[in-house]
Amino acid sequence: MKDQLIQEAIEARKFAYTPYSHFQVGAALLADGKVHNGCNIENASYGLTNCAERTAIFKAVSEGITRIEAIAVVADTEGPVSPCGACRQVLAEFCDRETKVYLTNLRGNTEEWTMEQLLPGAFQAGDMKKK
Numbered sequence: 603m604k605d606q607l608i609q610e611a612i613e614a615r616k617f618a619y620t621p622y623s624h625f626q627v628g629a630a631l632l633a634d635g636k637v638h639n640g641c642n643i644e645n646a647s648y649g650l651t652n653c654a655e656r657t658a659i660f661k662a663v664s665e666g667i668t669r670i671e672a673i674a675v676v677a678d679t680e681g682p683v684s685p686c687g688a689c690r691q692v693l694a695e696f697c698d699r700e701t702k703v704y705l706t707n708l709r710g711n712t713e714e715w716t717m718e719q720l721l722p723g724a725f726q727a728g729d730m731k732k733k
């Protein structure tokens with residue numbers, strides 16, 4: 603599954619809309635036995651850019667998934683790509699602490715992280731419960 607997710611992320615990356623940064627990113631996640639992918643989508647108002655990870659997550663959630671089983675992210679970086687803080691927080695909403703996150707690049711340098719390693723002590727819904 604790891605290799606399939608990476609391959610699907612590489613494919614999705616080709617659709618990245620990046621006229622400003624020219625930095626293409628792809629992501630692919632497994633949920634309920636199905637793979638959902640996404641690419642980064644930039645905007646002339648730069649701050650409205652949506653990263654590949656969040657595109658894949660939002661696409662999957664809008665098709666009814668509730669938990670992510672694994673996710674791969676790829677870019678043409680020196681080492682494995684490193685997801686931004688916003689994406690780490692959004693991932694934390696739909697991943698368990700032990701969910702595998704495969705970070706890689708086009709040269710095949712791959713690291714396996716867990717959600718807990720990616721965002722230790724993430725703020726989650728349960729934290730809003732009053733004692």
Ligand SMILES: O=c1ccn([C@H]2C[C@H](O)[C@@H](CO)O2)c(=O)[nH]1
Nearest residue numbers: 623625627642653654684685686
């Ligand atoms: O993990 C990452 C890091 C960056 N980007 C995008 C956002 C922007 O389009 C471009 C440069 O930051 O890369 C992602 O999609 N995912």
Ligand SMILES: [Zn+2]
Nearest residue numbers: 653685686689
């Ligand atoms: Zn991001």
